[in-house]
């Protein structure tokens with residue numbers, strides 16, 4: 216008996232070493248489909264300028280990797296770049312180790328190295344791949360994946376992949392640095408800035424005050440300025456090869472780093488057949504929103520005469536790109552008007568919603584999710600005891616069909632709400648809901664499976680460009696623990712003015728909509744500003760190692776901290792021992808440095824700043840040609856978004872207009888961004904002299920800002936001897952002026968300073 220056992224074990228052992236590689240090999244004898252892709256740094260020209268980009272097999276986007284369901288994919292990724300990289304297979308269900316998030320599940324691909332990815336293809340549809348290393352995707356590391364089903368279900372003649380993207384001529388890390396410093400330049404360049412004169416002309420001054428009170432400048436829709444948007448690498452591209460009558464399946468992928476688009480089609484209304492790789496009940500739909508990282512498949516029929524225009528319009532209206540299908544005269548696509556930012560501000564401020572939830576909480580470990588949800592966002596008080604939550608509950612549980620939904624709408628109309636604007640507010644983002652997506656199959660889970668509820672408030676701070684969940688950025692957060700025996704239901708409650716396309720690795724989730732049991736399955740869900748979206752998924756991808764990344768797919772938001780690790784709480788893969796996950800986490804808490812030098816007829820100086828999420832160093836110098844000087848070095852700690860404590864050293868000339876003697880003092884205090892966006896500095900020095908200052912800058916015309924600064928220092932003679940018969944002495948400093956933005960890095964300015972006098976000069980940012 217033991218002998219037989221021994222032989223069996225030996226036999227199994229031998230078999231394993233022949234066919235073996237139990238976790239890496241193709242144990243099921245699936246047909247192997249192999250690809251090699253090469254990543255290179257090359258000069259590319261996309262928007263009228265040659266810049267260094269990152270290509271896949273020499274192109275942007277990279278090649279389409281085609282598979283058939285049931286194959287075994289083997290992909291070699293050669294990194295011929297000077298920096299490490301990674302490739303993530305977006306939307307594919309695969310073993311954790313090949314997911315391609317460096318330091319979390321997959322080792323990074325070092326410069327000069329080749330990495331092998333291999334996994335069985337268990338699905339069909341339109342997907343894509345991209346670098347998951349910081350902002351490399353923005354530089355060009357992305358391409359498409361097409362997986363044919365084992366048996367063809369949909370009726371069409373040809374496939375065409377359309378990869379959408381955004382292109383910048385700047386280094387992506389510089390883009391992020393520019394966002395961190397709060398430069399208005401991108402908004403000016405895009406034509407989305409809202410200077411005060413325009414706001415007032417539109418009767419929006421009280422809305423503006425309302426925004427300022429909540430420490431916000433405006434209702435920003437997108438952050439980055441892009442000189443070009445691309446379809447398959449081009450701003451305009453032609454596909455004349457399609458013949459009249461042919462049915463073409465467009466496989467559309469938004470591979471942008473931060474741009475969502477409105478898509479419109481010329482000619483007949485196309486048929487939407489799939490979303491995020493999954494078939495949906497086909498529906499005729501023209502104007503469709505595609506968020507970053509989503510994919511949609513449409514079937515279009517090439518017309519007998521003329522060519523279809525397929526147009527993408529950046530969500531903030533800052534640009535378009537076009538593809539033409541067929542030959543002949545253009546069948547134009549609908550134009551999408553620019554969103555009206557000032558109009559939105561006016562609507563929002565009428566709705567009385569509270570904005571400005573912290574992106575960086577005072578106590579990141581304290582659970583304040585529900586308080587946050589109750590305090591901020593849109594509330595429908597005054598609606599006969601009905602609140603948003605209840606309405607959503609109704610929508611989810613009872614409103615299974617369009618009819619019942621309409622019925623409820625009319626019921627609500629009948630309630631005669633005192634304020635129509637509240638309704639408008641709800642409708643404002645209605646065009647972004649997913650009700651048009653209905654899964655071909657039931658997607659609901661067994662009612663007996665336990666459900667774990669997770670509330671994630673989406674939080675952000677435009678002033679410092681910090682993005683987080685529940686006020687906690689990735690670097691200060693715990694993992695979200697999930698279990699393979701339960702359904703995880705996540706409620707996203709967006710408390711920001713931005714859309715956030717949230718992507719969960721390794722899973723498809725149901726996006727709960729009016730289709731109830733037939734709610735669609737997706738890998739990326741767009742959460743519109745100030746809206747709630749509920750998703751749920753069954754934990755079925757944590758068999759062996761189960762840490763999966765979960766983040767906003769706007770790369771600059773991910774890098775700003777809007778990310779989590781979703782964990783089945785399994786032990787860490789021993790193959791990842793040399794690659795600590797802390798490295799991935801630290802990428803969302805990097806130090807960014809910037810500075811400014813000004814040279815004017817009355818004064819000259821500089822300001823240097825280096826900052827990560829919680830810490831900041833400042834150094835400044837101001838020298839007046841009339842021999843007044845002040846220089847200061849401080850370290851600051853952010854307690855939360857608006858409040859920091861600081862300490863440092865200040866050096867000033869002792870007597871006015873003389874550099875003979877300097878006074879060096881140690882200073883400590885707080886800096887606070889007040890409602891209405893004033894920078895307050897309250898401090899005390901080592902001579903126990905208190906000092907207060909207040910500063911503010913406002914853009915009043917396009918590119919033209921005015922600024923003012925007031926400072927008051929008091930000496931009560933606690934340490935110093937005051938001049939006789941005085942019981943205090945004081946010093947006031949103030950300045951005011953105007954500056955005009957000439958370019959991203961230059962401004963002209965003119966100011967009066969009561970120490971330095973009046974003058975004009977130039978300011979440069981670097």
Ligand SMILES: [Cu+2]
Nearest residue numbers: 715767769772
């Ligand atoms: Cu985001």
